[in-house]
Every structure is written in C-alpha cells, then in structure tokens.
Amino acid sequence: MWGVPRVSEDHLTARREQILAAARACFLRKGLHNSSMQDLIKEAGLSVGAVYRYFKSKDEIIAAIAEGVVSGISQQIDEIAARRLPLVDSLGLLLEVIDTQLSPDGALPIAVQIWAEATTDPAIGAIAHARYSALRTSVRALVANAAESGELPPEADVDEVNSAVFSLIPGYALQRLLIGTPEREAYLRGIRALITP
Amino acid sequence: MWGVPRVSEDHLTARREQILAAARACFLRKGLHNSSMQDLIKEAGLSVGAVYRYFKSKDEIIAAIAEGVVSGISQQIDEIAARRLPLVDSLGLLLEVIDTQLSPDGALPIAVQIWAEATTDPAIGAIAHARYSALRTSVRALVANAAESGELPPEADVDEVNSAVFSLIPGYALQRLLIGTPEREAYLRGIRALITP
DNA sequence: GTGTCAAGAACGAGCGTTCGTTTTAGAATG
C-alpha cells in the first residue's frame, strides 16, 4: 500500500524551496561549480540524505534554479506592458525592475551563470532558451504598444524592433554587473537621445 | 659559463599559445570548471609537468584566456570607427564581426563563461571589467562620429548614448547564443526602425 | 509491523598539484 504522507504537502514544497534558496545563496557567492553539495547542504541546514530526497543530483538543482530565475521579472514586465505607456517610459520602469535584480542577492548574477552553463550543457541550454524567449516575448508587448500608438515607423516589423529593444535590457544589466556603470537615468537619457534624434 | 636559453623565445611563446589554444578548446566544449587540467593537458598533447612550467595554476590559465578573449574584436571595432561611416552602417559591420565570433570556436561563448566567473571571482572580475570597458570605449568612437555628423540631437551626451548603443552588441550576441535569433540583417532593420522613427 | 523521512558515515572517482627523474638543446672545449 501507499504510505500516508507524514508531512503536509506545503511542508514538502517549503523544504524544496529552502534547498533552492540555499543553493541560490551559494551559487551567488561561489558560482555554480565552485559550490559543493556540502556547501549548499550546510547552507540549507539539512543533512545529505534530506537534500537527496528532494533532488536526485546537483544538476537537477541547477536546472530547477535555471527554471525559476527570471520568472518574477517576466511577470513584472507583463504588468508594465498592461499600462500601455510610451515606450521610453515603459523602459524606465523596466530598468527599475532590473535594478532590483542586480543586487548581490538578485536574479541577474545567477542568470549570467546560467547563460554560461547553457553554452556547454544542452539541458540547461534548453531551459535558458525557453526562459530567455519568454522574457523577450514579454518585452514584445511594449514594442507592440509603441507600434500601435505610432511611435514607430508604420512599416516597422515589431519582432525586428523588439530584438533591438530587448537587447537594451541585458545590455544594461551586463554593463552594471561588469563595470558598474551607467546609472539608470543616464542610460535612459542615452536611449531617449538615440531613438528620437 | 652561465646558461643561456636552450630554446628560442619563439618556441616558448608558441608553447604558451599551444596550451592556451587547447584550454580554449576544452573550455568551449565543457566549460571552465568541467574541464579538468588533465583534459586540457591531453588536448595540448603535453605532459602535466610541461603545462605547469608555463602556468602555475588552472586559475592562471583562465586569467590568461580572459585577458585575450576579446582583444581581436576591440581592434576590429577601431578599424570600423576609422572609416567614419553613418552609425547604422558601422553597426552593420560591427555585427558582421560579432557573427564571426559567435561560431562554436569563436570568442563569445568563452566570453560568456568569463562573465559568469567575473561575478564570483574578483581577480577575473577585474580583468573582465578592464576588457569590457575597453570594448565599450572602442564603440564610443562610433557614437562620437555620429554626434559630430549631426546624427544625434546636439544636446545628446556621447557617453550616455554609447551606453545604449553598446548594449546592442552583447544584446545581439546573447540572443544569438541563447535562442538562435535574430538574423543580422533583421536585427539591423530593427535598429534602423527604432532610431529613425 | 509497515511505511516515510531524515541523518550522516562511508565510498570510489577524480581533482589540481608536486616533485624526482629523464631527455634535450646547444654552448664550450679541443
């Protein structure tokens, strides 16, 4: 027969999240591959056996983190798009979201590590592909709004323009992560000057 | 009397480059941390001792690769800037350069791995900072040209605009690496539509 | 008893690195 669950399902997902949170903390501090299982087991305050009950390998933990790393950002972009503001204003709000994720406990430093992993590990590559596409699709709504409100040339292709607009997001994040500049407002002024010459 | 170099200096730098080339090949295939010293020693066709004569640790090899990974690109950007073409035309040429570096043996897949390492390793972080800044400065010449030839609003700040323009380069590279799109020409049309509305 | 769940000792594999030894290049010598 099947055993009756000893603990609530909430407890189980909470444990899972506890492990993932510990893993994120370790990966942020030491990187995906310089964090040992022992590191993140200790960080989670659990035992080896407990962790291996919820994830059957380190790769599975990495994959789970890759799955979740930008889901919050996607949501927030959708909310911004729903407000149907002018393109540059939307981008301003979007950059605010990015700024909150640039901190040492934000999603973006881990996202960069996932990208690196994606270039050599097909399983992570597939996840990164899916998540990055989803982000790109969320931003597309901003560009579609701009096209409808006449901010773009009538013959402009929304997908093509979106490729360029979307670049501004990881481009900003990478500059901030690697060289610390520019400030959000300065970056926004740069965009404004570029797109309305 | 005293010993003189037993082999030519060319031989020594050639050996060094042989090791770095092998390391690049391994890192491309398996990533920085999933490539063992034995992997890249075998790839180089040398012995353990030979490799450790030229580099005193794996970290030193990684640092050496980080130093050199985008130097070729910087040069090519400078050449494009010297031609003083309209901004979008320069970007077109620049994207051609990027395309050549996107292939599985190009510099960019390794650059992404370096970025990831930079977020957790201060030594690599400093190198990445320097190299990324240099790239950004090279692109700045393109924007400065555009400002001089009246392609930008007179009050535009070149550095601020450059932050935005520069984003278009890693932004393109990341989209190509992670999701395979867009084509260069489509991307360029998107930029054109965005900046001349 | 019969099952789940957690604990942590134990394991083999593989890691980066060291080091004593062998080979080799080429100047010195006659």
Added chain:
DNA sequence: CATTCTAAAACGAACGCTCGTTCTTGACAC
C-alpha cells in the same frame, strides 16, 4: 667536427584532498 657538459624543458607517477553520491541506520506515525 666531435665530444663533453649542464641547465632548461619535459615527463608522469604519486599525493592528499574534496567531490557528488549511496547506503545503512533508526526515529516516528500509522
């Protein structure tokens, strides 16, 4: 030119250690 000599260069077995993972054990709820 032939030989000797020596430090540089290359070699690769061996080392200590840490890795990710498995397995045995037992506590606790039915």
